[in-house]
Ligand SMILES: [Zn+2]
C-alpha cells in the first residue's frame with residue numbers, strides 16, 4: 001500500500017493544467033508504454049482476485065444457496081453505496097457532511113471493497129478531477145479503455161501524476177481515516193475477506209463457496225462497477241453541460257454504479273451531493289441513501305447547484321443535448337421558441353366551436369366552396 005502524497009499547495013493548478021494539456025497532445029504521438037511500466041506485484045494481485053472471482057461465478061451458478069445469493073446482492077449494494085456516497089461524495093468532494101455513526105458505517109463498508117485506503121482513494125480521485133484526462137490524471141481516459149478501466153492500477157504512476165499532487169489536509173486530519181489508512185491491509189483481510197466468508201456459514205454454506213463468492217467475486221464486481229465510471233463515462237455519451245471536457249452522461253453506468261454515470265454534470269459541478277441534475281432515485285441509489293440519512297439527521301449541509309447556475313452552464317458550454325421535458329421547460333432556449341412553427345393557432349371565438357376552422361377544414365378536405 002502506497003502512502004498518500006505529502007500535502008502540497010495547489011494554488012498553481014490552473015497553470016499546471018494548461019501545461020498538461022500541451023503535454024497530453026504530444027503524448028498522443030509517443031504513447032506511454034504500458035507493458036514497460038507494469039508493476040508485477042500489482043498485476044499478480046489483480047490477476048488473483050479475478051481468477052478467484054471467476055471461480056466464484058462458477059460456484060454461485062452451481063452450488064451456492066439462495067441465502068448466499070441474497071447476501072451477495074445486499075452486500076454488493078451496500079458496499080457500492082459506501083464508495084459512491086462515502087469515499088466519493090463525502091470524503092473526496094465534501095458535497096455534504098456526515099455524523100460519526102454514518103462515517104463509521106460508510107468507512108467499514110468501503111473497506112470491504114478492495115479499493116485502496118480511503119485516503120488513497122481520495123487522492124486519486126481529486127487528482128482525476130483536477131487534471132482530468134491529462135497525463136497527471138491517474139486513470140487518464142485518453143490512454144484508452146483498458147488503461148482507464150483497470151490498467152492504470154497495474155502500472156507505475158506516470159511522472160506527471162507524481163509531479164502533481166492535491167490538497168489532502170482535510171482527510172489527513174481525520175483520525176478515523178488515518179486509522180483506516182494505517183491498518184488498511186489488516187482491516188481488508190478481516191472485514192473484506194474473513195467476515196464475508198464467515199457470515200454465510202451461519203446458514204450452512206460451504207466455507208469455500210462463501211470465500212469465492214462473497215469475498216472474491218464481490219470485490220471483483222465492486223472494482224468493475226466503479227471502473228465503468230472511469231472508462232465508459234469518459235468515452236461514450238452526451239455532454240449537455242460541458243462539451244469541452246471528456247466526461248459524458250451515461251444512464252447505463254448510473255444504473256450499474258449507484259448514480260455515478262451523470263459524469264458530464266459531475267465534472268461540471270463536483271460539489272453537488274446528487275452528482276446529477278436529472279434522473280430519479282432508480283438511477284441514483286446514492287442520492288436516495290444520502291436523502292434518507294439526511295431525514296434521520298446523520299447527513300447534513302447537503303450542497304445542491306441552483307437550477308439557474310446549471311442553466312447558464314448548459315447555455316454557455318453544453319453540446320445542445322440537455323434534455324427538455326416539453327414546451328414550458330425553462331431549459332428550452334429562447335431561439336428554439338422563437339423559430340417554432342405553430343399550426344392551427346387558437347382563435348378567439350364567441351361560440352363553442354371555432355366555426356372558421358371548421359369551414360376551412362371542410363374546404364380543404366372536400367374542395368367545397370361556400371357562397372357568402
Ligand atoms: Zn471522471
Ligand SMILES: [Zn+2]
Pocket residue numbers: 088092093125129266270
Ligand atoms: Zn468525482
